[in-house]
Amino acid sequence: MEVVIVPDAVAGGELIAETIAALLSRKPGALLGVATGSTPLPVYEALAAKAASGAVDVSRARICQLDEYVGLPAGHPESYRSVVLREVVRPLGLGEDAFMGPDGAAGDIAAACAEYDRALAEAGGVDLQLLGIGTDGHIGFNEPCSSLASRTRIKTLTRQTRQDNARFFDSPEEVPHHVITQGIGTILEARHLVLLATGEAKAEAVALAVEGPLAAVVPASALQLHPHATVVVDEAAASGLKLADYFRDTYAAKPQWQGI
């Protein structure tokens, strides 16, 4: 696992957008897995700016969702389908045909989950999966004690996560209890995992995920199993890392052509 400490969220967004741009220049039809929430917004802004300036051609990129609320009415502005269309797909000038996600309004949720895992595999697998991290260490919506081998399935959000996400809804009670999330096993199949964490509220979860033992109680620690995982953190989110100086030295000495 590589840990890159950046000065702030904007620098993190720029670094990851550059990485995505480099991927798209090697593989124009790459499948990009995107997360929702506040953290990845600087990535999407930086990537859209690169696309608008002609620095990268995103016209053949494909986008896929990491997770989705269960039970929100179709078209609800906070369904992750709506969020990804609004924050990623449209700003990049892509159409809905370039986008795939699980159906949180399906009558048969178990079948929708299995169908999404199949669709990801049929699409050739995810080339780069962008991840955030919950204050409880979740990735996607794999809450603590999720199986490290899990596949896309329905999960129940913890009280903490519902509270953390209440800011997106008119009232805390409106946050759905259930979600569909790519499983940890599904996420680990992406070719490159890039986790972005910013702000002090994420420092403890980042330290446990990066330097703690591999444990289902800290789902993000599963990145330790992946051959190409990059954790990009700002100074505040890095504040709990014992090896911060080593991570800084390693990145400073890294040949630039390697990228992240």
Ligand code: F6R
């Ligand atoms: C959202 C997702 C979640 C978030 C995490 C952090 O698609 O998968 O794991 O990344 O809850 O959310 P923010 O970035 O809002 O702190």
